[in-house]
Amino acid sequence: MLDDLDRRILRLMQxxxxxxxxELAERLSxxxxxxxxxxxxxxxxxxxxxxxxxxxxxxLGYAVEVSLRVTLDKTQTRAFDEFIEAARDIxxxxxxxxxxxxxxxxxxxxxxxxxxxxxxxxxxxxTLPHISDIEALMHVARIKSDESLPL
Amino acid sequence: xIDLDDIDRDLLRALSRDxxxxxxxxxxxxGLSQPATWRRIKRLQQAGIIAGRTLDLDAxxxxxxxxxxLGVKLATKGRVSLDDFERAVTAIPEVxxxxxxxxxxxxxLRVVAxxxxxxxxxxxxxxxxxxxxxxxxxxxxxxxxxxxxxLG
Numbered sequence: 431m432l433d434d435l436d437r438r439i440l441r442l443m444q445x446x447x448x449x450x451x452x453e454l455a456e457r458l459s460x461x462x463x464x465x466x467x468x469x470x471x472x473x474x475x476x477x478x479x480x481x482x483x484x485x486x487x488x489x490l491g492y493a494v495e496v497s498l499r500v501t502l503d504k505t506q507t508r509a510f511d512e513f514i515e516a517a518r519d520i521x522x523x524x525x526x527x528x529x530x531x532x533x534x535x536x537x538x539x540x541x542x543x544x545x546x547x548x549x550x551x552x553x554x555x556x557t558l559p560h561i562s563d564i565e566a567l568m569h570v571a572r573i574k575s576d577e578s579l580p581l
Numbered sequence: 582x583i584d585l586d587d588i589d590r591d592l593l594r595a596l597s598r599d600x601x602x603x604x605x606x607x608x609x610x611x612g613l614s615q616p617a618t619w620r621r622i623k624r625l626q627q628a629g630i631i632a633g634r635t636l637d638l639d640a641x642x643x644x645x646x647x648x649x650x651l652g653v654k655l656a657t658k659g660r661v662s663l664d665d666f667e668r669a670v671t672a673i674p675e676v677x678x679x680x681x682x683x684x685x686x687x688x689x690l691r692v693v694a695x696x697x698x699x700x701x702x703x704x705x706x707x708x709x710x711x712x713x714x715x716x717x718x719x720x721x722x723x724x725x726x727x728x729x730x731x732l733g
Binding site: 432440444447448473475476477479482483484485486487488497518524527528531532533540565567568571573574577579581 | 598599
């Protein structure tokens with residue numbers, strides 16, 4: 431079980447993932463070795479899985495991001511599996527999510543510009559199996575994106 | 582925009598899986614010296630391609646069992662300030678991401694909660710009371726995979 435100290439450690443690390451162990455220890459008024467033991471424990475229990483670099487696709491030249499909300503033909507028993515398997519083959523798909531609700535699957539698709547998007551949409555997306563409806567949300571701006579947990 | 586070669590792409594792939602790897606360890610893997618690897622990572626950071634780091638936490642183990650995506654439409658467009666809405670929505674701790682979108686919704690929110698009744702509390706007390714909020718559609722996340730996209 432997590433205690434308040436674990437939560438404080440994770441909160442600070444969420445705010446600044448690049449913080450060093452000595453710095454973090456100082457902010458929490460802990461010794462570095464006590465903090466290291468805590469971090470080890472959080473890692474072994476699988477709570478803290480690690481750190482990932484965030485890639486900015488815009489900086490790589492992908493200016494367009496579209497969220498495609500897909501409804502599948504559920505009379506086909508393998509609709510989900512076959513759709514997702516085929517979507518994985520599209521390099522411009524950066525996220526695949528499945529839902530309980532009006533939307534079955536959502537794909538995040540990136541493209542260099544609108545003509546490029548148009549080409550992906552026609553050649554790769556619309557040819558995916560078992561689509562019964564598809565809606566697009568065009569991405570304008572990311573207002574908040576840290577994905578922090580409210581610890 | 583900078584041109585990337587295969588090694589840059591290898592580095593991006595490796596770092597987006599695990600950003601805590603040292604330049605020395607990455608260099609050994611991809612046949613580079615430690616300083617050369619460090620220079621490449623620095624260059625990717627300066628170009629804004631590596632935009633930072635994020636902590637990878639197991640939300641479920643931390644007691645957050647439910648993730649819901651909300652499509653939000655503003656009710657009185659023109660009269661409500663988008664700034665007011667954005668300021669209020671980003672202040673909700675359970676709202677993890679806010680995206681401004683074009684289409685049948687104005688905003689897309691990612692909301693995390695302990696369980697469905699906790700989500701209901703967040704929805705009723707926090708989201709439905711936001712300035713200008715209109716139609717809200719909720720979809721409960723069942724599974725999610727992030728792909729390496731064009732780097733994969």
